[in-house]
């Protein structure tokens with residue numbers, strides 16, 4: 130088990146987890162085959178052949194600020210707040226909550242009982258994802274937007290991020306559309322070191338090699354696939370430390386070329 134904490138230059142990243150799902154891999158990735166999962170990725174399968182996408186979040190310390198990236202699912206057994214406490218992250222000290230995209234497993238703990246879970250934080254949401262999810266026809270069918278996103282505006286804790294938004298001097302957003310229209314990732318650059326907070330550009334280590342595989346819930350599959358190729362190629366060539374949301378705990382690693390010439394996810 131690798132450490133839940135890592136650094137990129139002067140930036141500290143703490144992996145947090147709100148629980149995990151249990152899904153048949155070919156259900157998540159309709160273009161994959163059971164055979165490939167069984168023979169090439171047995172370590173990702175449980176005894177029943179299921180994969181367990183983690184509901185991952187991050188605490189980031191940068192430029193004197195404490196930042197939470199994504200807030201999990203808040204399922205009945207959601208463990209984010211306990212996990213934060215166990216790892217020494219005090220929710221009262223959080224300055225910013227950054228949302229990579231407005232899916233239910235990324236905004237779950239924005240509010241608790243109708244009040245901000247992080248009482249001293251501003252909540253940052255990508256403008257273009259906000260514009261998509263707050264269309265009346267979309268809101269109507271999205272209880273998580275009604276419950277965990279729209280109230281942020283009324284409570285006056287919401288700030289919308291334009292493109293290439295500078296969160297701190299060391300953290301800048303980058304548009305990575307496809308999974309959702311306004312999906313963002315975060316580039317970490319500090320003291321000559323490079324890191325990358327991936328969001329849902331990829332959901333499984335298997336996509337290091339099978340980069341074409343789209344999860345069924347990408348809203349725009351062709352764009353998501355193109356984004357995934359562009360970003361993972363870039364991360365492989367620049368050697369960034371990558372923080373993932375849905376890869377197995379704690380989700381830190383690098384995309385590297387293995388001896389066979391096959392690209393793999395190398396856990397830190």
Ligand SMILES: [Zn+2]
Pocket residue numbers: 232234235329374375
């Ligand atoms: Zn997700």
